[in-house]
Amino acid sequence: MNKLSTGEKVALGLAKRHRAEKRFRWYGLASIAFGLLCLLVLFTDIISKGAGAFVAHYIKVDVTYSGQRLGIKNVDDPMQMALADYQGLINDYLMQTFPEVSQRRDKFELYQLASSGAGFELQALLQEQPEWLGKTQTLWVLADDDVDLYLKYFRNKDGSRLTAQQKGWVEQLVSNGAIDQRFNRALFSHGDSREPEMAGIKGAFMGSLLTLLVTLVLSFPVGVAAAVYLEEYAPKNRWTDFIEININNLAAVPSIIYGLLGLAVFINFLGMPRSIPLVGGLVLTLMTLPTVIISSRAAIKTVPPSIREAALGLGASKMQVIMHHVLPLALPGMLTGAIIGMAQALGETAPLLMIGMVAFIADIPHSLTDPATVLPVQIFLWADSPERAFTERTSAAIMVLLAFLMVMNALAVLLRRHLQRRW
Structure with missing residues (x-):
């Protein structure tokens, strides 16, 4: 029996590794194809059920x-x-x-x-x-x-x-x-209604906009300020390590926990009204803050230290370095994180259910203290309705929500590409 030479053994092993790599690549392509197929089936089902809601007799x-x-x-x-x-x-x-x-x-x-x-x-x-x-x-x-x-x-x-x-x-x-x-036209000009043909998404859409406005106004400046402090000013000790660990942990907390927190603090303790965009925005701010802080810190870390050193060498103060150099260069990453956080908040339902935004609201909200609901909750309400015609409205509202989310994610990508600088 002839023994294989070292070169032959290496060639056989190399061929075996190449076959394994090909199989692994095919496994990956098959996984991607399966995921795209599931996504296609989901979108086809939603569109086929909801397209009819955009026309009426x-x-x-x-x-x-x-x-x-x-x-x-x-x-x-x-x-x-x-x-x-x-x-x-x-x-x-x-x-x-x-x-x-x-x-x-x-x-x-x-x-x-x-x-x-x-x-x-x-x-x-x-x-x-x-x-x-x-x-x-x-x-x-x-x-x-x-x-x-x-x-x-x-x-x-x-x-x-x-x-x-x-x-x-x-x-x-x-x-x-x-x-x-x-x-x-009723689908986009009316609020909710017990009659399916009269039901529209305008009330929920306006409620979502007002709620996101509160979330953006509060979460972005607070999140950026916290990120700047942790990256530029905070000393490296056990307390800052403890804060960083808890911020990362808060990003993984189930959203319904924030709803319970909002119910206990804003409604039960502070006595704020239920089912208003102001309370909804405060709850979503608590949920979005960890995401904004983490993304803002990552954006600040990408700014080269040489830019800070050059500005300090020219006589700029610490505040001037941050305001005139670090923040403008880190802004694309910060905006991307904020928009992704807003998209996450737009699709949340559980925390808003806890603060009463599941109520039937027929009127269009015009201020932060008007009773309102949001698109995900409106979808939840219509999906639970026994009327057959609400199936169309549910799928149509899902299509509008998905389009809104796609626009927000596309905006994040475009802003990042337009504002990002390379060194």
């Missing part, structure tokens, strides 16, 4: 703003404007369109074709155009969610909640050109 109605029918004598009287039966104008038009309907039960089914919240749209239009009182206007009002779902998905198959009689009325309106599919 509208019914064309000829509405006569009769002062006698509405009980309005003076359009400047807010009480008369608020108590008027605007929904009755839509019902009157439907009865004129289908005069053969006479039974009480049939009338009730006919009135259900239009959204029960369409009357509020008529009220808003009359408030904007008070000269319409006493005149007839051709308007497009939202159809009921069951009508919308029937025309989108169940027209040629079972599953619709409409009765056979209602389907016949809908088909007659379609053939007359009185129902049309249009961009769903």
